[in-house]
Every structure is written in C-alpha cells, then in structure tokens.
Amino acid sequence: MAMISELQAPPRDRLSRARTLHWALVGLLAVCSLASLQVGATDITLTTLLGKLATGETLGRMERVVLLDIRLPRLALGALVGAALAVSGAAMQGLFRNPLADPGIVGVGAGAGLGAILAIVLGALLPAWAVGTVGNQLVPVAAFLGGWGSTILLYRVSTRGGRTSVATMLLAGIALGALAGALSGILVYIADDTQLRDLTFWGLGSLAGASWAKVLAAGPLIALSLGAALMLGRGLNGLALGEATAAHIGIDVQRMKNIAILAVAGATGAAVAVSGGIGFIGIVVPHLLRLASGPDHRALLLNSALLGASLLILADVIARVVIAPAELPIGIVTAVLGAPVFLWILLRRRGLVDT
Numbered sequence: 001m002a003m004i005s006e007l008q009a010p011p012r013d014r015l016s017r018a019r020t021l022h023w024a025l026v027g028l029l030a031v032c033s034l035a036s037l038q039v040g041a042t043d044i045t046l047t048t049l050l051g052k053l054a055t056g057e058t059l060g061r062m063e064r065v066v067l068l069d070i071r072l073p074r075l076a077l078g079a080l081v082g083a084a085l086a087v088s089g090a091a092m093q094g095l096f097r098n099p100l101a102d103p104g105i106v107g108v109g110a111g112a113g114l115g116a117i118l119a120i121v122l123g124a125l126l127p128a129w130a131v132g133t134v135g136n137q138l139v140p141v142a143a144f145l146g147g148w149g150s151t152i153l154l155y156r157v158s159t160r161g162g163r164t165s166v167a168t169m170l171l172a173g174i175a176l177g178a179l180a181g182a183l184s185g186i187l188v189y190i191a192d193d194t195q196l197r198d199l200t201f202w203g204l205g206s207l208a209g210a211s212w213a214k215v216l217a218a219g220p221l222i223a224l225s226l227g228a229a230l231m232l233g234r235g236l237n238g239l240a241l242g243e244a245t246a247a248h249i250g251i252d253v254q255r256m257k258n259i260a261i262l263a264v265a266g267a268t269g270a271a272v273a274v275s276g277g278i279g280f281i282g283i284v285v286p287h288l289l290r291l292a293s294g295p296d297h298r299a300l301l302l303n304s305a306l307l308g309a310s311l312l313i314l315a316d317v318i319a320r321v322v323i324a325p326a327e328l329p330i331g332i333v334t335a336v337l338g339a340p341v342f343l344w345i346l347l348r349r350r351g352l353v354d355t
Contacts, residue, residue: 081218205329289304
C-alpha cells in the first residue's frame with residue numbers, strides 16, 4: 001500500500017514545477033485576455049477605453065457596444081470552450097490510458113455534428129411554432145442534443161451488468177462515428193449551396209457569433225462539468241496503475257467512469273454547440289503539459305483548463321487579425337498551430353511509442 005501511495009505522489013521537484021507552471025499559465029491567460037480585448041475589426045482598443053476612463057471621459061455608444069457586447073462575451077466564450085475541450089481531452093486520455101484519446105471518443109463530436117447538419121439541412125421543414133421556440137439557436141440546440149444523444153447511446157452499448165467497458169466504448173465510438181459520418185454525408189449530398197456554406201463554416205468552428213446569451217446558455221453546464229472533471233485527479237492517477245489496483249486502493253472505478261463520461265459529454269457538447277467544430281485543443285494541450293510537469297492529473301486537469309482557454313483565445317485573436325477586417329474560422333487556426341506541435345510531440349516521444 002505504501003508503494004502504491006508513492007506511485008501516486010509526484011516527486012517534490014515535479015510538484016514544484018507543476019505549481020510554477022500553474023501560475024505561469026494564469027499569467028498567460030491574463031495576457032491573452034487583454035490581447036483579445038485590445039484587437040478587432042474596428043480601431044477601438046482597450047488602451048483607448050482605459051485612457052478615457054482614467055481621465056473621466058464618457059465612453060461613446062459604439063465603444064461600449066464593441067467592448068461590452070462584442071469582445072467581452074467573445075473572450076468569455078473562448079475561455080469556456082477552450083477549457084472545456086482541453087480538460088475533456090485530459091480526462092479522456094486518463095480514462096482510456098491512451099495518449100491519442102480526445103473528447104470525440106465518447107461520441108459527442110459525431111453526434112453534435114449530425115445534429116447541427118440536421119438542423120441546417122432540414123430546419124426549414126420544421127413547423128413554425130418549433131422554429132419560433134428556439135429562434136436562431138436551432139443549430140446550437142440541435143448540436144447539443146445530438147452530442148448528448150450519441151453519448152447516452154454509446155454508454156448504453158458499452159455498459160453491461162452495471163460495469164462500463166472502456167474497450168467496448170472505444171470500439172463502439174468508432175462505429176458510431178462512422179454511422180454519424182454516413183448519415184451526415186447523405187444530408188450534405190441533398191443540401192443546397194447556401195446550406196453547404198453554412199455546414200462548412202459550422203464545421204470549421206468560430207466564435208464570431210458570441211453573445212452573452214450564448215455565454216449564459218453554455219457557461220453553467222461547462223462550469224458544472226469542469227468542476228466534476230477537476231475532482232477526478234486522484235482517481236485517474238490510480239487508474240493509471242490498472243482498474244484492479246485502483247479498486248484495491250479505494251477508488252470506485254465505475255463511479256469515476258460515469259462522472260468522467262458525463263462531464264466530458266456536458267462540457268464538450270455545450271462547447272461544440274456554441275462554437276462548432278474546433279480540433280486539436282483536446283489532444284495537444286494535455287500532451288504539452290505532461291511534457292512540462294508530468295502526468296499527475298491533480299495538476300494536469302486544472303492546468304489544462306488554463307492552457308486550453310489561453311490557446312483558444314490566442315487562436316481567436318490570430319483569426320481576427322490575420323486577414324482583417326475579415327476573419328478566419330478558428331478551427332483552421334487551431335489546426336495550423338496544433339498539427340505541427342502534435343507531430344513534434346510524436347517525434348520527441350517516438351521511442352516510447354514504438355515500444
């Protein structure tokens with residue numbers, strides 16, 4: 001038992017490194033947040049606004065709208081989505097004990113994509129009262145319901161006798177993703193040009209439609225899911241030793257699986273619903289942090305939230321600046337930044353992977 005406790009406890013230098021990294025990530029998040037409020041399609045800057053406030057000048061209506069109704073909710077939504085994707089990726093990699101796992105492994109991405117495509121292509125066929133009820137939130141609502149529906153289906157398939165098989169969930173997730181992809185392909189085939197354009201932009205992801213309504217809709221669920229995921233650190237550390245060993249040291253493995261799956265489904269489903277498809281955050285962020293401070297999930301999960309939020313905010317700033325006054329879909333930016341980093345990680349750890 002004492003030896004197992006030692007395995008769970010990180011060395012003092014690694015723990016100190018994780019704490020130092022934590023405060024460095026807090027500073028990085030602050031810098032990225034200030035940059036997000038500073039730049040945009042207009043020439044209104046945060047520096048100008050703060051200067052006016054310092055001298056007692058009254059802010060103009062346009063300045064208040066740009067700062068409070070456009071940039072600030074976009075910043076909040078970017079931080080929530082980035083944290084949700086990164087923490088979900090870290091939790092899935094710990095649960096599956098697989099460095100290639102990401103939030104999509106529980107079917108959220110495939111189901112959310114199918115739900116969004118259904119809403120875009122077949123939304124016009126809905127009765128007027130249904131469209132009036134959800135308004136312009138039809139696609140986010142459909143994406144969220146699709147993500148949760150696919151997760152529940154996957155959970156039912158992989159659970160037998162009150163025990164969830166991680167291997168079965170992985171294989172069933174592949175099958176479910178293929179099925180959702182086939183159904184999505186049929187819908188794309190019958191879509192018109194306008195719908196195809198909407199599908200393309202949703203699939204690439206964007207924070208351009210950020211609003212306080214979206215923040216208030218997705219924020220509570222993401223925050224609740226992240227709170228649940230952050231409490232899984234000790235359990236995921238124990239699970240790294242094997243399910244039998246984790247159960248022997250007092251970890252309720254099945255309960256931990258349930259919490260992890262529901263937390264990832266809630267966080268990722270809400271994130272994808274309000275931002276569309278954004279890749280690489282969930283798989284790259286945990287890898288970078290493991291290289292920097294080790295595999296202890298008690299630090300890894302919290303630091304993943306900070307780094308994920310920072311990177312998505314930074315990607316959004318780049319998306320707004322690189323072809324201003326237009327902006328790139330944020331999914332393109334995360335892919336361009338994330339793919340080389342991921343390849344570098346693989347090359348760096350190629351010896352470990354090959355063995």
